[in-house]
Amino acid sequence: MISGSCTRLEQRRRERRALLVITCVAGGLTFADDGILTGPAAMNGSARGRALLLVLTAPVMAVAMALAARGWLRAIVVWLGPWHPSCATPRCSCPQRLSTGCS
Numbered sequence: 001m002i003s004g005s006c007t008r009l010e011q012r013r014r015e016r017r018a019l020l021v022i023t024c025v026a027g028g029l030t031f032a033d034d035g036i037l038t039g040p041a042a043m044n045g046s047a048r049g050r051a052l053l054l055v056l057t058a059p060v061m062a063v064a065m066a067l068a069a070r071g072w073l074r075a076i077v078v079w080l081g082p083w084h085p086s087c088a089t090p091r092c093s094c095p096q097r098l099s100t101g102c103s
Contacts, residue, residue, distance in 0.1 A: 013069070016065060017062075020058055020061065020062055020065075023054055023058055024054070024055055024058045026051075026054075027050075027051040027052070027053075027054035027055040027058070028051070028055050030047060030048065030051035031048050031051040031052045031055060060078065061078075061079065063075075064076075064078040064079040065079055
């Protein structure tokens with residue numbers, strides 16, 4: 001049973017690495033190649049900005065994944081992403097926002 005769980009764990013690590021590489025390649029192509037995006041200029045700029053963000057944050061995620069696998073708690077926080085208390089409450093819960101609508 002131990003060898004089976006190690007195999008699954010190693011398979012999951014390989015899958016994460018593959019997804020990280022795919023993300024970098026797709027983000028890099030989207031950012032670098034002007035011919036891929038054919039929509040309005042505002043949408044193309046938004047897509048290129050997000051692609052650049054993916055390419056820049058992928059190395060941080062790779063390091064965080066490696067350190068989290070070693071048991072570093074701070075790396076797990078980086079890997080999972082920031083959490084803010086407002087995310088735990090439903091949007092538009094405050095009376096002022098209810099009367100004016102959500103924005």
